[in-house]
Amino acid sequence: MQIYLPIAELPLSLFLLLGMGAAVGFIAGLFGVGGGFLLTPFLIFIGVPAPVAVATSSVHIAASSVTGALTYWRRQALDLHLGVVLIIGGVLGTVLGVMFFNQMRRLGFLDLIITLSYVTLLMSIGCLMFVESIGSMIERRLQRRKGTVAPPPVRPEKAWHQRFPLQMQFTRSKLTTSVIPIIMLGTIIGFVGTVLGIGGGFLVVPALIYLFRIPTNVVVGTSLLQILMTMVVAIFLHATVSQAVDIMLGLVLVVGGVIGAQFGVRTGQTLKGEQFRLLLALLILAVGVRFAYEIVGKPLDPFVISTVEVER
Amino acid sequence: MKGLAALLIGLAALASLPARAQELVLTLSTREVAITSTYTGADITAFGFIERDVRSVTRAAPFEIIATVQGPVGDITVHRKGQLGPIWLTAARERFARIPTYFALLSARPTEEIVAPEAAQRLKLSLTDYLPPLENLSAGDYAEQTEFRQALLRLRQEEGALVVDPKAVTMVRPNLFTVKVNVPGKAPVGLYVINVTVISEGVVLRTAQAGFVVRKVGFDAAVAEAAKNRAPLYALATILVAVLLGWVANFAFRRD
Numbered sequence: 001m002q003i004y005l006p007i008a009e010l011p012l013s014l015f016l017l018l019g020m021g022a023a024v025g026f027i028a029g030l031f032g033v034g035g036g037f038l039l040t041p042f043l044i045f046i047g048v049p050a051p052v053a054v055a056t057s058s059v060h061i062a063a064s065s066v067t068g069a070l071t072y073w074r075r076q077a078l079d080l081h082l083g084v085v086l087i088i089g090g091v092l093g094t095v096l097g098v099m100f101f102n103q104m105r106r107l108g109f110l111d112l113i114i115t116l117s118y119v120t121l122l123m124s125i126g127c128l129m130f131v132e133s134i135g136s137m138i139e140r141r142l143q144r145r146k147g148t149v150a151p152p153p154v155r156p157e158k159a160w161h162q163r164f165p166l167q168m169q170f171t172r173s174k175l176t177t178s179v180i181p182i183i184m185l186g187t188i189i190g191f192v193g194t195v196l197g198i199g200g201g202f203l204v205v206p207a208l209i210y211l212f213r214i215p216t217n218v219v220v221g222t223s224l225l226q227i228l229m230t231m232v233v234a235i236f237l238h239a240t241v242s243q244a245v246d247i248m249l250g251l252v253l254v255v256g257g258v259i260g261a262q263f264g265v266r267t268g269q270t271l272k273g274e275q276f277r278l279l280l281a282l283l284i285l286a287v288g289v290r291f292a293y294e295i296v297g298k299p300l301d302p303f304v305i306s307t308v309e310v311e312r
Numbered sequence: 313m314k315g316l317a318a319l320l321i322g323l324a325a326l327a328s329l330p331a332r333a334q335e336l337v338l339t340l341s342t343r344e345v346a347i348t349s350t351y352t353g354a355d356i357t358a359f360g361f362i363e364r365d366v367r368s369v370t371r372a373a374p375f376e377i378i379a380t381v382q383g384p385v386g387d388i389t390v391h392r393k394g395q396l397g398p399i400w401l402t403a404a405r406e407r408f409a410r411i412p413t414y415f416a417l418l419s420a421r422p423t424e425e426i427v428a429p430e431a432a433q434r435l436k437l438s439l440t441d442y443l444p445p446l447e448n449l450s451a452g453d454y455a456e457q458t459e460f461r462q463a464l465l466r467l468r469q470e471e472g473a474l475v476v477d478p479k480a481v482t483m484v485r486p487n488l489f490t491v492k493v494n495v496p497g498k499a500p501v502g503l504y505v506i507n508v509t510v511i512s513e514g515v516v517l518r519t520a521q522a523g524f525v526v527r528k529v530g531f532d533a534a535v536a537e538a539a540k541n542r543a544p545l546y547a548l549a550t551i552l553v554a555v556l557l558g559w560v561a562n563f564a565f566r567r568d
Contacts, residue, residue, distance in 0.1 A: 002497070004351040006532040007539055010498035011352045047498060059554050066558025232551055239547030243539055247550050248349075254554055258561030295399050302393045303463035305471070306405070310386040310413050310500040 007246035008052045014252060016046070021256025025064040028257070029264025031280050032068070032220030033201030034061040034227050037287050039253070049308075052246050055238035058231045059250030064261040065228035071265045072221025079172035079218055083225040085179050086204070089186020090230055096187070097194025115295060118192070122288035125206050129281035132210075136274040161212060173214040173222075182212075186226070193230065201227055202284055209277070216273050335363040336510050336518035345495060345526040347533075353497040356524060358506050362487040362517075373513045376419070376426045377481045378437050379491045383414025384502030390464050406460040408443065414473050414499045415442045418480035418491055426511055435509060435516060439465055439476060472496045501526050 002011040020042055024035040036057045043053035072078040164178030189203050201223055208219040239245040268276065341357040362375055387409050394403025417439055419426060432438040443464070446457055468474035473496070480492045493506065503525055510518040528536055538546045 002350070002352045004347060004349050004497070004532060006528060006535040009500065059550055062551065063554040063558040063561075066555050067561045070559065070562040232555075235551050235554070236544075236547045239539070239550060240543040243543055245539065245547065245550050247535060247539075247546070247553065250550060251553060251557075254557045258558050259565070261558075262561055262565040295401070297400070299393045299400055301467075303460075303467060304391050304393070305388060305464070305467050306391045307389045308386055308413060308473075309388075310384050310502065311410070 003248065003252065005048075005246050005249045007244065008048045008056075008249055010047055012046060012048075012249075017249070017252045018256040021060060021253035022260035023256075024060065024253075025067075025257030025260025026264040026267075027260075027283070028061065028064040028224075029068040029071075029261035029266075030220075030268045031201070031264075031276075031283060032205050032223035032227075033283075034231070035064065036061055037202075037290075043249075048246075048249070049244075051242050051244040052249070055235075055242060055244040056246045056249045056253070058234040058238060059245065059247075060253040060257045062228055062231035062235060063254040064257040065224045065231060067258045067261045068265050069221060069224040069228055071262070072217065072224065075217070075221075075269070076172065077215075077217040078221035078225060079170050079214075080225070081168070082170045082173050082175075082182065082208075082214075082218075083222045083229075085168070085182045086186040086189075086222070086226045087229045089183035089188075090190035090193075090226060092183070093187035093190020093192075094194045094230070094233070095190075097191040100191070101195050115291060119288055119291045119295075122202060122284055122291065125202070126281050126285035126288055129206060129210075129277050130285065133274045133278035133281055137278070140274070159213070170214075173208075173212070173218050175212060175214055177212065185211075189226075190230070202287065205280065206284070216276055217269065220268060336508065336520040337361045337363060338506075338508055338520040338522045340506070340522050340524055343524050345524060347501065347526065347528040348530055349532060351497060351532075353499070354495045354526070356493040356495065358491040358493060358508065358522060360489045360491070360508055360510075360520070362489075362510055364487060374483070374486055375489075375517070376421075376511045377483070377489050377491065377508060378423055378426060378511060379416075379418040379481060379493075379506055379508045380437065380442075381414070381416040381418065381475075381493050382412040382442070382505050382507070384412070384500050384504075385410045386413040386500070387411075388413070388464065388468075390460055390467070392460070392463070404456075406457070406464075408464060411443055414495075414504070415439075415468075416475035416477065416480075416493065418475075418477050418493070420478070420481040420483060420489075422478045427514055427516075431514065431516070437509065439474065473499065495526060499526065501528060 001014045003014045003017075004011045020039070024039045024042075027033065027038065028035040036054075039057045039060055040053050043057065044050050048056070069078060159177070161177050161181040164180040166179045167176060168179050169176045185204070185207055192203065204223045204226065205219055208214045208222070209216060214222075235245060271279070338358060338360050341359070342354075345354040345356070358379065360377065387407060388411060389405055389407045391402045392404045392406075393400045396403075417423060417437070423432060423437060427435070427437060429438070433441050436442065440461065443461055446454060446461075449457060465474060469476070475494070477492075482490045482492075484490060491506070491508065495504070503523055505521060505523045508520050508522075509516055527533070538549075
């Protein structure tokens with residue numbers, strides 16, 4: 001069954017869109033990442049014009065984040081304070097990102113440098129997480145065989161991020177730390193997200209888990225809250241500036257997405273910490289490989305039609 | 313059945329027209345294609361009648377038809393990727409300004425068999441001629457341009473925005489024909505023009521033109537209008553839809 005999309009201006013299969021929405025929503029709910037990195041290229045692949053694909057993905061991401069964040073909130077696995085501090089940093093980063101983007105656009109190789117650094121970043125985070133999670137899996141198995149349980153890792157008296165001023169207590173995250181490193185993290189994510197046009201879930205989740213030692217499920221819920229806020233702003237900007245948000249396409253994707261997200265959250269709750277980290281590591285590596293392939297892989301066709309603008 | 317009805321209407325329209333010396337009369341099965349939520353493209357039939365009277369030169373060879381369909385004009389940009397060390401990046405780009413975003417070349421047999429290349433070029437009856445001519449170029453530029461043009465033609469054909477169909481024209485009688493025009497679902501909205509040329513023994517006898525409009529109606533038109541003219545409101549509505557559905561799903565799937 002086909003449905004005509006009034007802004008994308010083409011008919012597409014309803015069930016294909018619902019299915020894709022659900023699949024991406026599942027990943028979003030499970031890992032606390034937006035999923036735009038999967039959805040946007042898919043939409044472009046099936047014929048949606050690139051600006052509409054980018055703008056409308058944000059509608060899907062917003063809806064899956066709402067449903068995911070609410071579920072985590074109900075399970076007391078969302079740190080509102082932490083989320084708000086991250087969002088403050090995120091807004092700052094977005095403003096800086098827009099300024100940087102407009103200033104540096106004329107320098108031709110900038111995109112390439114950013115993409116390369118992003119690939120490097122993703123690959124290193126993915127590899128480190130992969131090794132770490134496999135390591136703790138083996139450790140756990142050895143312990144079980146020996147029949148002894150190792151004492152839980154002792155937190156250092158004062159971690160690096162606690163040495164800054166402006167200490168604040170984040171109850172849900174079981175963390176007392178300075179707001180400065182968290183605002184910095186939010187700023188970096190907002191900046192990278194704006195410049196590369198991709199949500200920062202991939203950076204937020206590992207950073208909060210490894211750098212701040214926050215429990216995994218709280219990280220996912222909080223990340224979803226931050227993504228939601230970013231996407232609401234993104235939808236507004238896309239709809240008013242580029243006028244490329246397709247509400248029909250968004251609606252169909254969202255219906256699939258919220259259902260997928262619910263199942264994602266449920267699956268996430270049944271995973272052990274190291275299993276979660278291993279799966280997330282594989283996902284991050286896959287995204288890194290995709291970005292890397294885009295720039296080093298020999299294109300099937302050296303020619304591509306980049307834009308078709310109809311005169312109105 | 314629908315096609316037959318359209319054919320009858322078309323013939324009735326033809327019959328009512330006054331006869332003149334060797335005239336080409338053209339009419340379309342519809343003048344407007346309305347886009348609704350279930351739109352997946354449209355089939356339009358052009359009916360043509362070649363009127364002959366005593367003054368017409370008697371020709372042994374049959375009439376042949378070449379039809380072109382041009383959609384709204386637009387700008388198309390083609391990128392070419394090149395290698396820099398291990399990295400592939402966009403090395404060159406070419407912008408084709410004001411060319412039809414939909415173009416079809418329709419006939420009953422391959423057009424090269426109907427009309428000589430020079431005549432085809434003059435009459436814009438071949439695919440390369442729908443692009444603006446190449447003028448005042450050095451040899452290197454010419455080769456580069458040609459490469460981009462060929463890529464454009466190939467890619468647009470793959471997308472279905474450029475159509476060559478040597479079976480779209482049917483000669484119902486020696487002087488009565490139909491042209492089947494398929495407007496793909498993703499063809500842009502706007503004005504489409506059908507140009508029909510009657511050829512006999514490689515000589516052009518007559519041309520005629522007809523047009524139809526593809527436009528959004530009802531809900532789809534309202535959405536497009538709101539997105540354009542009431543952008544902030546449209547943005548808020550979209551955000552509301554996303555948040556509301558997310559919230560509803562949270563209750564619908566609640567188990568704990």
